[in-house]
Amino acid sequence: MRRHWLKYTRATLAIVILALLTAAFVDFRGLVDEELSHALASVQFVPAALSLVTGASLSVAAVVILVATLAFGRVYCSVLCPLGLFQDAVARVASWMRRKPQLLRYAKPATWVRQGFLWATVAGIAAGWAGLTLALLDPYSIFGRIGSMLFRPVVTAINNWLVGPANAVGLDSLYRVPPQWAAAGALAVPAAMLLLVALLAARRGRLYCNTVCPVGTLLGLASGIGAWRLAIDQDRCRKCGDCLRVCKAQCIDLRSGTIDNSRCVACYNCVSACDESGIHHRFSWKPETGDRRPDTGNRQPATGNRLPATASAPLAVPPSPTGHSPASIPDASRRAFITGTAAALTAATGVGTLLAVAAAATPGTEEPLDDSRPPETPRRFGRAPLSPPGSGGVARFLDRCTACQLCVSACPTHVLQPAFLEYGFVGLMKPRLDFDHSFCNFECNRCGEVCPDGAILPLPLEEKKLVRLGVAHIDYRKCIVQANGTDCAACSEHCPTQAVSTVPYGDNLRLPTMHPELCIGCGACEYACPVRPVRAITVKAHAVHSRAEKKVEAPATAPTPADELPF
Amino acid sequence: MKLKSAKVHQLVLESDVFINMPVLKHHGGAQMSSAMKNLMGCVWDRPVYHRTDLQQTIADFLTLRKPDLNIVDAYHPMVRNGPRGKSVEDCVEMKRLLASTDPVLIDTACTKLLGYSPEKVTHVKIGADLRLGTTDLSAAEVRSIKLA
Numbered sequence: 220m221r222r223h224w225l226k227y228t229r230a231t232l233a234i235v236i237l238a239l240l241t242a243a244f245v246d247f248r249g250l251v252d253e254e255l256s257h258a259l260a261s262v263q264f265v266p267a268a269l270s271l272v273t274g275a276s277l278s279v280a281a282v283v284i285l286v287a288t289l290a291f292g293r294v295y296c297s298v299l300c301p302l303g304l305f306q307d308a309v310a311r312v313a314s315w316m317r318r319k320p321q322l323l324r325y326a327k328p329a330t331w332v333r334q335g336f337l338w339a340t341v342a343g344i345a346a347g348w349a350g351l352t353l354a355l356l357d358p359y360s361i362f363g364r365i366g367s368m369l370f371r372p373v374v375t376a377i378n379n380w381l382v383g384p385a386n387a388v389g390l391d392s393l394y395r396v397p398p399q400w401a402a403a404g405a406l407a408v409p410a411a412m413l414l415l416v417a418l419l420a421a422r423r424g425r426l427y428c429n430t431v432c433p434v435g436t437l438l439g440l441a442s443g444i445g446a447w448r449l450a451i452d453q454d455r456c457r458k459c460g461d462c463l464r465v466c467k468a469q470c471i472d473l474r475s476g477t478i479d480n481s482r483c484v485a486c487y488n489c490v491s492a493c494d495e496s497g498i499h500h501r502f503s504w505k506p507e508t509g510d511r512r513p514d515t516g517n518r519q520p521a522t523g524n525r526l527p528a529t530a531s532a533p534l535a536v537p538p539s540p541t542g543h544s545p546a547s548i549p550d551a552s553r554r555a556f557i558t559g560t561a562a563a564l565t566a567a568t569g570v571g572t573l574l575a576v577a578a579a580a581t582p583g584t585e586e587p588l589d590d591s592r593p594p595e596t597p598r599r600f601g602r603a604p605l606s607p608p609g610s611g612g613v614a615r616f617l618d619r620c621t622a623c624q625l626c627v628s629a630c631p632t633h634v635l636q637p638a639f640l641e642y643g644f645v646g647l648m649k650p651r652l653d654f655d656h657s658f659c660n661f662e663c664n665r666c667g668e669v670c671p672d673g674a675i676l677p678l679p680l681e682e683k684k685l686v687r688l689g690v691a692h693i694d695y696r697k698c699i700v701q702a703n704g705t706d707c708a709a710c711s712e713h714c715p716t717q718a719v720s721t722v723p724y725g726d727n728l729r730l731p732t733m734h735p736e737l738c739i740g741c742g743a744c745e746y747a748c749p750v751r752p753v754r755a756i757t758v759k760a761h762a763v764h765s766r767a768e769k770k771v772e773a774p775a776t777a778p779t780p781a782d783e784l785p786f
Numbered sequence: 787m788k789l790k791s792a793k794v795h796q797l798v799l800e801s802d803v804f805i806n807m808p809v810l811k812h813h814g815g816a817q818m819s820s821a822m823k824n825l826m827g828c829v830w831d832r833p834v835y836h837r838t839d840l841q842q843t844i845a846d847f848l849t850l851r852k853p854d855l856n857i858v859d860a861y862h863p864m865v866r867n868g869p870r871g872k873s874v875e876d877c878v879e880m881k882r883l884l885a886s887t888d889p890v891l892i893d894t895a896c897t898k899l900l901g902y903s904p905e906k907v908t909h910v911k912i913g914a915d916l917r918l919g920t921t922d923l924s925a926a927e928v929r930s931i932k933l934a
Contacts, residue, residue, distance in 0.1 A: 705839035706908065708815025717867050721814045727908060729815060749833035774875040775865045778901030781880060784930060785898040786923045 244366030260671035275673020367624035424467035443481030689740030710744035812868035890919025
């Protein structure tokens with residue numbers, strides 16, 4: 220086997236990107252720099268496209284990817300997409316366990332399945348369910364959920380198990396962290412996807428990328444008509460089948476001497492495997508027709524994949540001056556039709572998708588935070604969920620969030636947890652603030668800093684400190700001070716804005732009292748309240764976020780003079 | 787006595803000498819956080835204090851072990867919005883340091899520093915009732931050292 224720089228560059232980049240993205244999602248100690256996480260996530264296709272189309276940012280990444288695909292094929296799939304890179308890793312491990320490499324052969328494209336998933340995605344977006352459809356089918360988000368909801372708690376548990384031995388030998392930098400397990404209902408989804416993707420990868424290479432993944436199919440429409448496409452050099456091809464065996468996409472058809480570029484994931488295994496340097500990029504705007512060569516009478520007997528050409532007489536078909544065999548030149552008019560259709564489809568899908576997402580974004584959700592609006596009462600019955608600061612409100616959030624869990628992994632207090640049905644079905648696995656076990660740190664805006672598509676906007680810290688997600692409410696029947704006649708005020712202890720503070724009450728007691736205009740709904744009070752099973756102070760979510768008031772006090776003065784002891 | 791059992795840090799139980807160094811602050815729930823309240827930090831399940839009568843449990847802990855020496859940092863105490871405070875403006879420079887072997891006495895002195903009457907801070911009175919110390923500042927020997 221030759222070593223080709225294309226393959227090894229691709230593989231090196233892939234390893235680095237997979238390692239960094241995995242680290243970002245399994246980071247249970249906040250060690251990964253949030254700018255790095257954001258950088259890697261915001262250049263992923265779906266988040267970048269969403270960010271651009273919804274106006275969250277001037278992200279060019281999706282456009283760059285599309286153009287690069289039109290130029291060079293589906294390089295995104297082999298270099299950037301973490302789900303793709305993960306499949307490659309799984310296939311490698313599976314081969315190692317099997318003790319033999321994954322040897323695949325050519326397979327026909329599953330055209331109806333691929334198109335079906337792609338059009339179902341477009342239809343879902345057009346129907347106003349962009350938030351759910353993209354969340355379920357975006358490969359980056361699927362990987363994120365597997366990484367954060369499944370791998371992260373396992374890695375944390377391993378860390379905890381290592382703490383004892385590490386500390387014993389003086390490695391004090393390790394310490395125990397509680398593993399974050401999501402609710403079973405939410406966990407089922409990434410668990411199922413992990414099973415599906417891993418099984419397919421172990422047995423059929425990148426089959427997922429060419430059947431289910433709508434990004435793969437969309438990019439495949441572009442790569443199928445792309446400029447520099449991998450093609451077999453008929454003059455050099457000995458039909459040994461080395462390329463076939465390493466092709467993860469099962470898209471090399473040796474019989475017709477063609478590579479189906481709409482399925483090729485640009486891994487360059489074939490380029491590297493060919494001893495004759497028989498596969499290379501060829502500049503061409505013609506789509507591959509995937510024709511089988513008509514029977515010239517020289518077809519070798521089908522003995523598995525290996526068609527021995529060297530052992531017998533040279534192929535009887537003479538090479539033509541142009542380098543093509545006569546029978547594989549496609550018919551000009553048919554070629555034009557196919558090119559035209561493919562181009563139209565790509566354009567339509569691309570433009571259609573963008574328009575649909577833009578249209579489906581809930582109107583009026585890009586309004587700036589309004590100082591004058593009074594705190595809204597929640598519209599939902601029961602414990603409505605709170606969406607993260609920077610999301611603008613629940614509806615805006617559900618439209619944009621793809622539930623990738625990057626913010627969940629990045630949140631230092633772990634207050635962000637993937638929802639089960641709290642947002643309704645469309646909100647499955649999207650993060651909400653869970654005050655049962657944590658609160659939103661006043662001095663933190665990390666979720667907005669990492670979010671790749673602007674579902675959570677990156678607010679400057681001083682602005683974030685005024686964003687009201689909801690308002691706390693005290694149930695005095697449960698409050699210890701009123702119910703038991705003893706002091707407590709744990710809520711007020713932790714309130715960063717003193718929206719809940721204490722006033723004199725009863726026999727030298729202090730009673731917590733709300734100033735709702737100051738409350739930002741951070742949940743520190745609810746988290747601190749010792750009353751069980753239901754806390755005496757709880758945060759009521761607001762459907763649309765607003766701006767809290769800030770009480771500016773003059774600096775405090777000394778209660779007794781400095782030069783005189785009061786006793 | 788309302789604090790019947792608690793998980794307490796090993797060092798508090800095992801050390802030969804126990805020195806308590808709190809920072810003085812206003813406290814929204816207990817009124818003041820000084821020497822007696824500081825020991826709450828040695829206990830694992832602190833919500834139990836809040837649930838069970840905060841003022842009483844603060845005093846109760848000292849029946850397990852009284853610090854051998856209390857040194858209160860009142861250099862820059864928080865005088866309002868405590869114990870978290872909203873900003874550094876809640877703190878005032880008073881440049882004081884207090885030391886005493888009597889936690890009840892030192893807390894009584896701190897209430898006066900903050901401009902309160904000692905009866906206002908319930909756990910101090912309970913501490914005196916439990917004979918953990920005295921609130922009688924007038925009978926105490928107070929030595930004052932002024933540095934520059």
